[in-house]
Amino acid sequence: MAREIYQAIVDGILIGGVYALMAVGLTLIFGVLDIINIAQGILVVLGAYLSYGLAARLHIDLFVGLLITVPAMFVLGVAIQWSFIRPLRGRERTSMTLLVSYAIALIIEGILYEIAGPDVRNLNAWYVTSSIRIFGFYLAYIYLFGFVMAVVLVLALYVLLYRTRFGRSVRATMQDETAARLVGIDTNRVAALTFGIGVAVTAAGGMMFGATNGGFNPNSGYDLISRLLAIIILGGLGSIGGALAASVFMLTLQSLVDIWQPQWATAVFYAALVLVLLIRPTGFFGRAPVRAQ
């Protein structure tokens, strides 16, 4: 039994890294723009399709392909923010952005169906099915690489937010958009760039999703969004590190429940969210005045 528990913990940590890559963009966008991007699930799937296109058509390695898909998704994110999110004003802005991001999800899904069709695809490379034996456990390279990438990405975003002039602008906008504008920060530019970065990092999550999920098609994003929302709420809305911590916590908990009662694993996932929020309403790392940390 001890071995099963260790295996479940290892699995949970590694799978948590994959979910962190998918959730980080969502929490970053919420932190700055105060909107829940319902399109996050389909953006993950889009990232998977972009990696698939590069691997299948141009034989570009999945991780090398991120050098292309991340900038491409950044441009897409900026374009989405500029075209659909920025024009929304007034008191109904938050609720309207829910509808608009849902519409964006439907548009992207439709385009993917038109281009790629409904057939299931997956991403493959030597490290997707290979593993290394450590302390008696086979650890798949794809999860190890993905977890390292998640940690590096979270650190990079931390440096961006806390060690750069742009990061100060982002944090100022998070705290008080009006005050930020009064001191000369171009909050529209900050919002567009932040949305772009949030979508860009999702390209990495999409690649990992496509390589570990057994397969995906344009419809695969809907199952994701509820889990990603649960993760960023538990981590603390807007908290980059919180997204990683919550991903690891939730997926480890689920893996442990899988050992005894897997039919309850999904329920426990959300029950844990409710329980933690009862004790700490702002999540692991959420703080009302300054959400990103």
Place this chain on the structure above:
Amino acid sequence: MLSALGVKTVYSKIFPEEVADYKAPADQVAASGAQIVVLGSTDVPTVAAFMQAFEQQHYTPKLFIAAAGPDQGAAFLSVVGKGNAIGMMVPDGWYPGYALPASQALVSEYVAKYGGTPSDVNADIAEAYSVGQVMEQAIVATGGTDNAKIIAYLHGNVTLTSVQGPVKFDSLGENGASAAFVFQWQTGDVFNQVLPSGAAGSKPIIATKPAWTS
């Protein structure tokens, strides 16, 4: 029944369909070292996720039977790879080699139009086509599209025809006349009927699944 034959169950769990990731449960199955895996999969990604996790764990069961996924023809092969598909088994009522003239005509026309080989043809194609055939016969017999008449007709103990063979609905709406086979992907990218072993069209079963080939 299997227990009476000396088969010992070493792992049996029920998973919700909306499970986030199949790696953790698949790793547990691999750790059990079961010689036969029977997976109640619902689609290609589910069975592909288990296959991927098994390969990562260097575990190949002797027999791997999935409830759905391997019957999806080219869609299955493209996701799991042709080498890994060999030995994968699935129960179903139809396969592209089904020796019914109407079925063979369907497969020929499908391959002529969309390319590929007969083994690439997804079982969903025949199932969807059969639905159309049954509806057509019901509409012709009742003289219209009145739902109540069609329902009464279909539950009236009539035997209809389809590319999947005879169709006769019982009181629960199940097709009591359908055949049940087990199919297996075999060397050469062919999808063969293997059980019942004595039935017409059945090929010898690959009793030990080859190691993963990714």
